[in-house]
Amino acid sequence: MIILVAGGDSHIWGSELKDCIHSGVQGFSHSTFSALLYDQYNCAAYPGIGNKDIAQRVINACNHNINKDSKNLVLVCWTWQSRDNDVDSDQHILKLQTYLKNNNIPYLFTCVDNCVITDNPIIDYSNWYMFPPGTNRDYETCKPRGFYQWALENKYNVGPEGHPLEDAHSDAYNLIKDRFNELVKENN
DSSP: OEEEEEEOSHHHHTTTSTTOOOOSTTOSOSOSHHHHHOSSEEEOOOTTOOHHHHHHHHHHHHHHHHTTTOEEEEEEEEOOGGGGTOSOOHHHHHHHHHHHHHTTOOEEEEESSGGGOOOOTTSOGGGBOOBOOOSOTTTSOOSOBOHHHHHHHTTOOBOTTSOBOHHHHHHHHHHHHHHHHHHHHHTO
16 A cells, blocks of 8 residues: 655645644644645644654654555655754755655655755755746746745735645645656556
8 A cells, every 4th residue: 555645844734724623643634735646645744843854754654654564655845944944954855865765765845935945966856846937027936936935926815824725735736646646656
């Protein structure tokens, strides 16, 4: 059985989505773009965490699933590097990338904001999904964007705390699903 392990912060947890009760073991939303991708879903995300914790929570979840004779598939939405008080998050991204490659675990990375993207040649950006760039240089990011950038710049509804709501997650799912399905097909 394949299990999708999804790592990230509040955007993958689903903060402010209607079905997110924010407490308990299953307190995450099932309406995030990551949860919509696959039925066998393990949410390793948590609101407010940094990239160091994202990497470690995904590794822990994968190790737990391996003990259950399950095959892991990973999707991570990296957050702002400032949460770790880092200039960049390369060390955390590389830690997880190395773990996943060494354990033959297929993965797809994305981010909330493209500020996490560096020119580090060791990071395998071929395993990343970036949201389409905007076209208006006055108020849009005109290079590939992260989920949060894309949602805000496309004027999706956000909650009182600024999280993109269900319509953004649904449309993000539609954008990323073909790339994700290719990954599943290659590893099934």
